[in-house]
Amino acid sequence: MLGDPYQALLELNERYGEVCKFGVAGQHYVMLFGAEANRLLLDDSPKRPRFLSRDVLSLLIPVVGSCAMVVSDGHEHRRRRSLVQPAFAYRRLQRYVPTMTAEVERMLSAWEPGSTVDAFAAVRSCIRRIAIRCLFGERLQEHTDVIGRELETALHYINRSPFLRFDHDLPGTGYRKAVAARKRVDDLVRAEIDQRRAEPQDRGDVLEALLTSCTHSGERLSDLEVRDQVISLIASGYDSSSSAAGWAVYALLSRPEVYARVRAEVARVAGDEPLTHAHLEAMDYVGWTIKEILRLHTPGVLTGRTAVEDVEFAGHTIPAGTKVLYSQYVTHRMPSLFPDPLEFRPERWDPSAPDYREPVPYSWVPFGGGYRHCIGFTFAELELRALIAELARRTELTLAVDSVAPVGVATMWPKGGVPVTVGSVHPPRSRDLAAEPA
Ligand code: HEM
Structure with missing residues (x-):
């Protein structure tokens, strides 16, 4: 598990089937494999859950904060989720497309022909800027790089194997550095919240939506809760999405036949017009390509819960209190769910293809499922569509390495980045970049 966690997971499934138990460093876990296992854990009741999240996901707290939705359970989770949900309303998300494309254009304008760039590092900072601008509006932009640097320190800590962590606040530890980095972000966000409370006005961003959100019974998020939601949204919003974006560049450049179809579709749908939400929605093949990227390069490798009661599964009893x-990663590679699972084939998602198979429920779960499914999935998909479309129509790139391996347990990153050689970057013909705010 410590050496190659991905292979170890595949081998556990191959050797033991749907259920196995293992222990590492004094911790015991039950591992469940397959679509039915995912259904058991994800298709839970929000009012009377059989599985809780906080205990297993508490390793995220140094970054997301203890009030974040992802580490909340029960009534607190329901309340926080219903107060955050309006910030992700479909119509609101459509407004973010110009910010997304402007940031991709900004990234591309720094790529010199003939140079080699790490596309993963570049998309990571691009996606971080998108997340911060869409969440906070323009005012915190000057702090974007500071926020990014600090969160990056904290994210690197939590992306260590849980078995190699030492969560004690002692001098020189990674834990202390992560907590201190998070504290510096807290201070910036708290100052922004104070300022907004003092001068309320509709700025149209996610922070404003969180500050004004109110349930039917008049409940609101406290300032502490707003702060933790915002920071966890930035962290989730860019860590998983940028991992997917890095893999997207790799997947497209290593599969010329797929990339050629992507480029043809982007040219047909959008030509050289500024990308709109309608263009992005109309790109079916790009959408299937993203599904395939999220299947084979799923940013989340494994997720867990704690059973709150005895649960039966596949002839076994999982006792209350077990970490499950x-x-x-394993589900997406099961031949019974995805024929020729290691083949990257966007066409498998095309409902009009002759060999199309309706996906088995809970077989494609990059965004989780059930009442805790990823709240940012539409945002993430739009962002990936915008990135792929701009890369496809503006750049000539080649991979500078033969292959890229994965690394990381909390999020699967491309190890060593995605080095690409820049052939050319075409400036947008129909858009005046100078008009974009810095
Ligand atoms: C490709 C990109 C993304 C992937 C693969 C992804 C994946 C996931 C997964 C698997 C979960 C469920 C975790 C669980 O069941 O315990 C989740 C939850 C969550 N995600 Fe994402 N995510 C992505 C992008 C985003 C973005 C862009 C945002 C926000 C801007 C976001 C915010 C959240 C939040 C707040 C939760 C917690 C939901 C809850 O507990 O009710 N994610 N995400």
Whole structure:
């Protein structure tokens, strides 16, 4: 598990089937594999859950904060989720497309022909800027790089194997550095919240939506809760999405036949017009390509819950109190669910293809499922569509390495980045970049 966690997970499934138990460093886990296992853990009742999240996901707290939705359970989770949900309303998300494309254009304008750039590092900072601008509006932009640097320190800590962590606040530890980095972001966000409370006005961003959100019974998020939601949204919003974006560049450049179809579709749908939400929605093949990227390069490798009561599964009793894990990585590679699972074939998602098979429920779970499914999935998909479309129509790139391996347990990153050689970057003909705010 410590050496190659991905292979170890596949081998556990191959050797033990749907259920196995293992222990590492004094921790015991039950691992469940397959679509039915995912259904068991994800298709839970929000009012009377059989599985809780906080205990297993508490390793995220140094970054997301203890009030974040992802580490909340029960009534607190329901309340926080219903107060955050309006910030992700479909119509609101459409407004973010110009910010997304402007940031991709900004990234591309720095790529010199003939140079080699790490596309993963570049998309990571681009996606971080998108997340911060869409969440906070323009005012915190000057702090974008500071926020990014600090969160990056904290994210690197939590992306260590849980078995190699040492969560004690002692001098020189990674834990202390992560907590201190998070504290510096807290201070910036708290100052912004104070300022907004003092001068309320509709700025149209996610922070404003969180500050004004109110349930039917008049409940609101406290300032502490707003702060933790905002920081966890930035962290989730860019860590998983940028991992997917890095893999997207790799997947397209290593599969010329797929990339050629992507480029043809982007040219047909959008030509050289500024990308709109309608263009992005109309790109079916790009959408299937993203599904395939999220299947084979799913940013989340495994997720867990703690059973709150005895649960039966596949002839076994899982006792209350057990930490139970499921793996998106393994499910997405099961031949029974995805024929020729290691083949990257966007066409498998085309409902009009002759060999199309309706996906088995809970077989494709990059965004989780059930009442805790990813609240940012539409945002993430739009962002990936915008990135792929701009890369496809503006750049000539080649991979500078033969292959890229994965690394990381909380999020699967491309190890060593995605080095690409820049052939050319065409400036947008129909858009005046100078008009974009810095
Ligand atoms: C490709 C990109 C993304 C992937 C693969 C992804 C994946 C996931 C997964 C698997 C979960 C469920 C975790 C669980 O069941 O315990 C989740 C939850 C969550 N995600 Fe994402 N995510 C992505 C992008 C985003 C973005 C862009 C945002 C926000 C801007 C976001 C915010 C959240 C939040 C707040 C939760 C917690 C939901 C809850 O507990 O009710 N994610 N995400």
